[in-house]
Amino acid sequence: MNNVFVYCESEEGIIAEVSLELLTKGRSLADMLNCRLEAVVAGVNLKDVEKQIMPFGVDVLHIAEDSRLDPYQTLPHASLLINLFKEEQPQIALMGATSTGRDLGPRVSSALHSGLTADCTGLEIGDHEDKKVNKVYENLLYQIRPAFGGNIIATIINPDHRPQMATVREGVMKKETRSAGYKGEVRMLDVNKYISPEDFVVKIIDRHIEKSKVNIKNAGIIVSGGYGVGSKENFNLLYELAEVIGAEVGASRAAVDAGFAGHERQIGQTGVTVRPKLYIACGISGQIQHRAGMEESAQIISINTDPDAPINSIADYVIVGDIAEVIPKMIKYYKKNTK
Amino acid sequence: MKSLKIIVLAKQVPDTRNVGKDAMKADGTVNRAALPAIFNPEDLNALELALRIKDQLPETTITLLTMGPGRAADIIREGFFRGADDGILLSDRAFAGSDTLATSYALAQAIRKMGKFDLIIAGRQAIDGDTAQVGPQVAEKLKLPQITYVEEIVEISKSRIVAKRRLERGVETVAANLPLVLTANGTAPDCRSRNARLLMKYKHAKTVSEIQSANEDYLHLYNDRPYLNITEWSVNEIDHDPAQLGLNGSPTKVKKIENVVLQAKDSRIIPANDEGIEELMKELIDSHTIG
Ligand SMILES: Cc1cc2nc3c(=O)[nH]c(=O)nc-3n(C[C@H](O)[C@H](O)[C@H](O)COP(=O)(O)OP(=O)(O)OC[C@H]3O[C@@H](n4cnc5c(N)ncnc54)[C@H](O)[C@@H]3O)c2cc1C
Numbered sequence: 001m002n003n004v005f006v007y008c009e010s011e012e013g014i015i016a017e018v019s020l021e022l023l024t025k026g027r028s029l030a031d032m033l034n035c036r037l038e039a040v041v042a043g044v045n046l047k048d049v050e051k052q053i054m055p056f057g058v059d060v061l062h063i064a065e066d067s068r069l070d071p072y073q074t075l076p077h078a079s080l081l082i083n084l085f086k087e088e089q090p091q092i093a094l095m096g097a098t099s100t101g102r103d104l105g106p107r108v109s110s111a112l113h114s115g116l117t118a119d120c121t122g123l124e125i126g127d128h129e130d131k132k133v134n135k136v137y138e139n140l141l142y143q144i145r146p147a148f149g150g151n152i153i154a155t156i157i158n159p160d161h162r163p164q165m166a167t168v169r170e171g172v173m174k175k176e177t178r179s180a181g182y183k184g185e186v187r188m189l190d191v192n193k194y195i196s197p198e199d200f201v202v203k204i205i206d207r208h209i210e211k212s213k214v215n216i217k218n219a220g221i222i223v224s225g226g227y228g229v230g231s232k233e234n235f236n237l238l239y240e241l242a243e244v245i246g247a248e249v250g251a252s253r254a255a256v257d258a259g260f261a262g263h264e265r266q267i268g269q270t271g272v273t274v275r276p277k278l279y280i281a282c283g284i285s286g287q288i289q290h291r292a293g294m295e296e297s298a299q300i301i302s303i304n305t306d307p308d309a310p311i312n313s314i315a316d317y318v319i320v321g322d323i324a325e326v327i328p329k330m331i332k333y334y335k336k337n338t339k
Numbered sequence: 340m341k342s343l344k345i346i347v348l349a350k351q352v353p354d355t356r357n358v359g360k361d362a363m364k365a366d367g368t369v370n371r372a373a374l375p376a377i378f379n380p381e382d383l384n385a386l387e388l389a390l391r392i393k394d395q396l397p398e399t400t401i402t403l404l405t406m407g408p409g410r411a412a413d414i415i416r417e418g419f420f421r422g423a424d425d426g427i428l429l430s431d432r433a434f435a436g437s438d439t440l441a442t443s444y445a446l447a448q449a450i451r452k453m454g455k456f457d458l459i460i461a462g463r464q465a466i467d468g469d470t471a472q473v474g475p476q477v478a479e480k481l482k483l484p485q486i487t488y489v490e491e492i493v494e495i496s497k498s499r500i501v502a503k504r505r506l507e508r509g510v511e512t513v514a515a516n517l518p519l520v521l522t523a524n525g526t527a528p529d530c531r532s533r534n535a536r537l538l539m540k541y542k543h544a545k546t547v548s549e550i551q552s553a554n555e556d557y558l559h560l561y562n563d564r565p566y567l568n569i570t571e572w573s574v575n576e577i578d579h580d581p582a583q584l585g586l587n588g589s590p591t592k593v594k595k596i597e598n599v600v601l602q603a604k605d606s607r608i609i610p611a612n613d614e615g616i617e618e619l620m621k622e623l624i625d626s627h628t629i630g
Contacts, residue, residue: 106472110479115590151599161590209509259385321611333617
């Protein structure tokens with residue numbers, strides 16, 4: 001009871017990266033709260049998930065093995081969590097801010113009348129004093145996320161309702177195992193106890209899932225373009241530079257919204273979080289939602305026509321200039337000096 | 340009869356996509372007043388999905404439901420100009436401070452009051468918060484199934500829908516019986532533009548509060564042409580439990596808001612000329628950062 005839960009996404013028995021990152025975070029929260037870390041996984045081919053999950057320091061692993069639970073569908077997975085959470089009364093429940101987690105989380109939080117904070121960039125434990133009712137809440141989950149409105153970070157809490165729920169994007173938390181031989185208990189769930197036949201009213205009739213082609217999360221160098229790049233054609237300059245120096249191309253949300261680059265390239269609070277050794281920001285102003293996804297880069301170069309762009313203050317190198325002139329020069333002098 | 344009753348959920352949002360330099364105040368916060376209020380982009384995709392169903396099943400009616408301050412009546416007018424049949428503005432101080440759960444509760448209670456419907460379509464998410472929670476939470480409150488991230492309606496009849504969903508790395512086609520809740524993805528077709536005839540027809544559409552502060556000369560219009568009256572509901576018009584509304588009904592609270600002070604690094608300014616950039620590239624190559 002009152003433990004930390006992580007909903008683990010699985011596809012044919014492989015646990016999603018973001019879930020393992022959340023198990024790592026969940027473990028450290030459980031340590032601080034002096035409680036247990038529990039994981040839930042639902043799907044098929046789950047024989048080996050124990051080996052993937054336990055090393056992250058999981059004390060109890062709930063497995064719902066049923067062919068009807070893979071691929072993911074809203075209602076059966078929601079019923080499973082809602083009923084399990086009613087029994088187990090977790091104090092915290094975390095899931096990935098993926099197309100699955102963002103479909104499931106709100107459904108579960110509504111049914112349990114518990115709050116849910118989307119796309120957190122930080123999770124901490126802390127107290128809260130409500131002066132109006134003169135009450136002190138101990139050990140709440142601080143759900144931290146950038147807020148709309150300039151350089152603002154909001155800390156959200158959920159004082160009175162449980163579980164305290166949050167979603168987190170892939171890459172935000174670091175993945176780290178606790179110990180290879182960590183011993184936890186496995187509980188096989190009696191699926192029919194949690195799910196009813198009415199949960200299968202939506203039928204999947206076709207599915208095409210591709211392996212992700214873009215791999216910005218693990219790229220060593222990222223050339224990233226913003227709204228200042230100006231057009232999809234101008235983005236070709238970025239691809240060219242990336243090709244020459246061996247980098248991946250990323251983008252700000254403004255650039256993605258404008259159609260200059262695909263969604264899978266978006267970096268930031270609602271995109272991917274990256275930590276490359278070099279991040280080249282081209283025509284990006286550096287709003288907080290963007291910085292949240294790249295400020296831990298080892299080195300940052302900013303190319304911007306505006307000497308006062310916020311990104312410049314976190315950059316190691318600032319080139320005040322037009323990308324259309326600066327990037328061709330970078331390509332030229334890279335080639336010249338590596339021959 | 341081959342027609343559906345569709346409810347489209349839409350929100351007025353500040354245009355966060357164009358937070359230009361002039362939209363920032365000296366203290367680094369956004370000057371909301373300088374940001375235009377717009378029809379949330381994915382809610383326009385939702386409206387388009389509804390309009391396409393109406394193209395196919397012409398007796399279909401589309402009612403927009405929006406919750407917000409008085410000026411959110413713009414959303415209803417915009418919907419009329421593009422082909423919606425009706426609209427309701429849910430507006431009351433009691434809704435102030437609502438998180439997504441309290442918002443969903445208020446919307447669900449308004450929908451219950453609206454009577455029988457076949458389909459609810461919402462945008463996937465609103466650009467001022469990006470939470471994507473309201474659609475699924477409204478579905479849960481109404482005990483309906485949900486189909487999120489829809490980019491195309493493949494088949495629709497009075498009783499059944501087949502829809503294509505856009506996931507991170509692919510597409511999924513699902514089928515289900517109505518009624519249910521859909522959320523429209525940004526990859527769904529763009530909304531058609533305003534129709535000149537509808538623009539003329541609905542230009543003066545107003546809520547009661549707007550009519551009260553309007554020029555007297557026009558008042559007869561609203562008696563002569565009932566369709567110009569935009570329905571406005573306060574909290575009293577919907578059946579509700581006060582404990583589930585607004586700030587009180589919101590499990591999540593903002594504990595604090597912090598201004599992030601940028602810790603200026605010792606940035607080096609590189610001249611944008613040939614010498615400067617060659618120097619930089621050499622340095623990056625020498626330090627094995629690139630190459
Ligand atoms: C809930 C929410 C979530 C968000 N999530 C994200 C996210 O995940 N990722 C993200 O990036 N944003 C996100 N945003 C949006 C964010 O607030 C900013 O709007 C966005 O990052 C701005 O992108 P930008 O810097 O490309 O565009 P702008 O702010 O328009 O900046 C363009 C820059 O280009 C420069 N420029 C113009 N022309 C040139 C030229 N020729 N050469 C060089 N420089 C030039 C300009 O000086 C300016 O600095 C989110 C916002 C909200 C509300």
